[in-house]
Amino acid sequence: MQEFDVIIIGAGPAGLRAAKVLAEGKAKVLCIDKKQEIGVPKRCGEGFGLSWMERLGLKPDNKWCLQSINGAALYAPSMKSVKIDFKKVSGYIIERRVFEKELAKEAASKGAMIRTKCHASDFERKGGKVIVSCAEQGENVKYATPLIIAADGTESLTARKLGFDTKIGLNDIDSGYQYEMANISFENPHFIHFFFGKEIAPRGYLWLFPKGKNCANVGIGIAGSEPKTAKEYLDKFVKAHPGLRNGSIIEVNAGTIPVGGFLDELAADNLLVVGDAAHQVNPIHGGGIGIAMEAATIASGIALKAIAEKNFGSKFLNQYTVQWYETRGNKLKRILKQRHMLEELNDNNFETLAKSISGSDIMLIAEGDLKSSAKMVIKKLVKHPKLAKVMLKYLK
Amino acid sequence: MTAVNDRNKCCYCAGCPIVCPVGAIELIDGIVVIDKEKCTNCGACVKVCPVGAMSIKR
The missing domain is CATH 1.20.1160 (Paired amphipathic helix 2 (pah2 repeat))
Structure with a gap:
């Protein structure tokens, strides 16, 4: 059985960031994803703030930065709007599938091993290690590691299978639906647009994030407890807007966003939980790429210490919880x-x-x-x- | 009575397994699998589903 210092479940922004940091720290790391292609399908509006990129040491790259953003427009139901104009580039709408592949290539170049179409179906704790049973391209494979990083998204199956409860109530989750649309027209392509109102998006909002002049991610997030579906509200909005009504739908995205319910602990024996799996999302706008990658960086720092000291107990690993709340979590709780x-x-x-x-x-x-x-x-x-x-x- | 998933509508977003209070729903190999024995017909999955693919049926 092949052994690794760390096995990361999920090759999204958080998992790939952890893979890179750990590989740079000379850890033997495996990052697996059940999907056959990294970054697809997205469950994301694809907005990424420049301040986050700077904080994470990421340079905006034309390969994945599709549209520069200088501001935001917020619309009341009457379409009267408030504009927030930063007068300079404050972020980008990115192409997630390209962005994540670049992250994967970078992590791999540092020495991380990445495997796609590799589904971790079972976890068993044995003699201080975790045995991970995987279905890898149809074949059953087992890997062993003293430390798992669960970066497998909102569903958070890894953490749950390792006895760590990440369940979430209907009030703490947003139900999201999005069309990537082409051949549409809208106001300013350098602005992100948000629409509010009980009839438009109850207990949430609807967004239009431009990807070029005539393309955009048009999506909605509403409270999970709402009786009508997110799709119904989105369809109604698209039909009501002449600029969108006749547009093409080139991609359909669905997802849920853990916008509340921060976890008291982000680690257990042999386990660190990062990103959506740990509900690390901005509760106001639902954005999570930067937050997830920052958390993965912090978690990886603790993981490297744990490897050096051979201590994979809950108490040691929960230093990550303390550091994350100090750096980000407490602020998100206020938000x-x-x-x-x-x-x-x-x-x-x-x-x-x-x-x-x-x-x-x-x-x-x-x-x-x-x-x-x-x-x-x-x-x-x-x-x-x-x-x-x-x-x-x-x-x- | 049990929750059922309409595969034609489902976008496999994994919203239903997260909110299921009894862990009756799993996304296995890209398909929503419901454990009828565990399901309590509470309707949480019906509410959270962004596309209306979940329903409670006899």
């Missing part, structure tokens, strides 16, 4: 409050906000700056005390 605020707003509230506040005001809220946000709400919503009260409840 989760803002999500609950957003969920409480009705259509009239959205209209009032679109008239009363500016793009930079929205940025204060989105970035989780509670104090400044509260000050702004008190100042700008003097004439709307009811709405201000609702919002202030969440800005403490």
